[in-house]
Amino acid sequence: MIDDAITRHVARLARLGLTEDEVVRMQHELSAILEYVDQVQGLELADIVPTTHAIPLSNVLREDVPTPSVSAELALREGPNVTADGFTVPRMG
Amino acid sequence: MSDVQWEAVIGIEIHAQLLTATKMFCGCALSFGDPANTHTCPVCLAHPGALPVVNAEAIRLALIAGHALGCEIPERSVFSRKNYFYPDLPKAYQISQFDEPICGPGRFRFLTEDGEKFLGITRAHLEEDAAKLNHFGGEGRRADALGSVVDFNRGGTPLLEIVTEPELHNGTDAAAFLKQLRQTLVHLGITDGSMEQGSMRADANISIRPMGVTTLGTKTELKNMNSFTFLERGIAAEIERQIGIVESGGTVTQETLHYEPTTGHITSLRSKEEAHDYRYFPEPDLVPVVPDRGWVDEIRAALPELPVDRRDRWMREYGLTFEDAEVLSEPAALGDYFEQVAAVAPPKSAANWVRGDLRAFLRERGQEPWESDVPPAAVAQIISMVEAREISMPSAKQVLAHVVEHGGDPKEVVASLGLGAIQDESALIAIVDALIAANPEQAAQLRDGKDKLVGFFVGQAMKATQGRADPGRIGELVRERVAAS
Structure with a gap:
């Protein structure tokens, strides 16, 4: 069971501002999800290599050859707060 | 006060920017000093749906580094997401490696004035660099800035992070290790190793314990030291600070610290309470890298003589001092020049002439031996004439100065200037x-x-x-x- 403190911690890590009602709801929903996934723990898995990818592929690499970048103008176009030098962000704590 | 003898325990983490043409996971060209945000694309700007693809050259460079560090190369390696929010990280996670790095445990040999030493390498892994934040307002520092402007040109640059075992005990050895590591990586073309430009950065994890105790004390992390001297001094200052705390009855807090080289002060960047909870998990957008064993062996076989072996050979076979060998090994081109002189002339004299008068005379002309018109054979010939007592030492210097200035065959210079030793x-x-x-x-x-x-x-x-x-x-x-x- 996920307790209140863990719920608030996870919300903080995800930068989510939850209301008190939402904390309670999330606590129950997260617990339900984890309990569901927890069923896997009951299986005999000692010899199974953890899956890191759904498709059994490896070595998908690309050559170290430059491809065109987008223009600075285009890169910055959708930014909510930009100057000619880049994306502007508020001061960090 | 107590009579306890303290032992410091130090491990180093090094980030080296790889000398690739493009970024770690996209085809944007690497650049330094270009106008902001001119080397970006949907991948390194983290646009939804854009997918990363691993740069093969970064893998190759990491494998070369792994061999030079004496690391095991695991059969497969996996990328992971390291989650945290910061404006220099547009995805809100950094693609890094966690439990399956490209290079496993190793052991690195380095030379000090007290002889050779070894440092355990825990791992070396690949990751992407963050973007650059330019703070504005206040003094231009983060602490008093009004805000920051993000330049994504650097975001996504391939980094090799090398983590050592906590086996060092003082700043001097830490600096010697870092020097030799940098020389090795530069020699192998893995990084340009520029510490001023930040293409190589070092952090030190430092703790103290009473001599004889084998468990580790609480460690602090000294961030981003950008020179060997600062690393050495910063570590010494932090060891002193920790001993001071413990001897006055306090306890060391686990925190991240900044050493200010101009004042020697150590300040806290963040404490453990704010420490990151990164929630690593395997990166679903990338498949594992399984380096072909034939390729791994090929890279190992193609490894040139490492700087440490070269210096060691000079000291053993040529009788050079530690200092001679260190000076002559940097850059490698100077070492090549010296070896050509030493192939003909007595090596100790060759060392003295190359690092001494030859370099000094050439520097006045803004040149270095390996890029000058003075052939190694001419230097060797001057040395041979001194050895045979055909010319005196002061005359030899005159001959060398003349050859540097005007060129010419040393024997002819001796004759034309009438510098032959008085044999009679x-x-x-x-x-x-x-x-x-x-x-x-x-x-x-x-x-x-x-x-x-x-x-x-x-x-x-x-x-x-x-x-x-x-x-x-x-x-x-x-x-x-x-x-x-």
Whole structure:
């Protein structure tokens, strides 16, 4: 069971501002999800290599050859707060 | 106060930017100093749906580094997401490696004045660099800035992070290790190693414990030291700070620290309460890298002689000092030049001439030996003439200066400038006798045992012959003739 403190911690890590009602709801929903996934723990898995990818592929690499970048103008176009030098962000704590 | 002897335990983390043409996971060209945000694309700007693809050259460079660090190369390696929010990280996670790095445990050999030492390497893994934040307002520092402007040109640059075991015990060895590591990585073309430009950065994890104890104390992390001297001094200052805390009854707090080289002050960047909870998990957008074993072996076989082995060989076979070997090994081109001289001339003399007068004369012209017109053979020839006593040391320097200035064959320069040593023994005796006659007082004192006056006569003789006499032989003659007069 996920307790209140863990719920608030996870919300903080995800930068989510939850209301008190939402904390309670999330606590129950997260617990339900984890309990569901927890069923896997009951299986005999000692010899199974953890899956890191759904498709059994490896070595998908690309050559170290430059491809065109987008223009600075285009890169910055959708930014909510930009100057000619880049994306502007508020001061960090 | 207590009588406890403290031992410091230090591990180093190094981030080195790889010398690839493009970023780690997209085809944007790497750049330094280009206008902001001119090297970006949907991948490195983290647009939804854009997918990363691993740069093969970054893998190759990491494998070369792994071999040079004496690391095991695991059968497969996996990328992971390291989650945290910061404006320089547009995805809100950094693609890094966690439990399956490209290079496993290893052992790195480095040389110090006290001889060779080894440092355990925990791992080396690949990751992407963050973007650059330019703070504005206040003093331009993060702490008092009004805000920041993000330049994504650097975001996504391939980094190799090397983590050492906590096996160092002082800043001096830490600096020696870092120097040798940098030299190795630069020599192998893995990174340009520029610490000022930030393409190589080092953090130190430091704790103290009473001598003899084997468990580790609480560690602090000293961030981003950008020179060997600062690393050495920063570690020394932090060890002193921790001992001070513990000896006055306090406890060391786990925190991230900044060493300010101008003031020597250590300030806290963040404490453990704010420490990150990164929630690593395997990166679903990338499949594992399983380096072909034949390729891994090929890279190992193609590894050139490492700087540490070269320096060690010079010290063993050529009898060079630690310092000679260190100076001559950097850059590798100087070492190549020295070896060409040492192949013909006695190595110790070759070392002295190359790192000494040759480099000094050339520097006045803004040149270095390996890019100059002075062939190693000419330097070797000058040394051989000195060895054969065909020219004196002062004359040899004149010849070298002439060759640096005007070129030409050293033998011909000696002939044209009339610098050949005076071989005629009777001529030398005549010079010495004349000097004794002209300086009766000094001669008498020398006869009475004031032996340092030999130097006076040698100096006079060198002046009289414009440096063409062999000072050793003159000294012998002075003693003989004074005793006989």
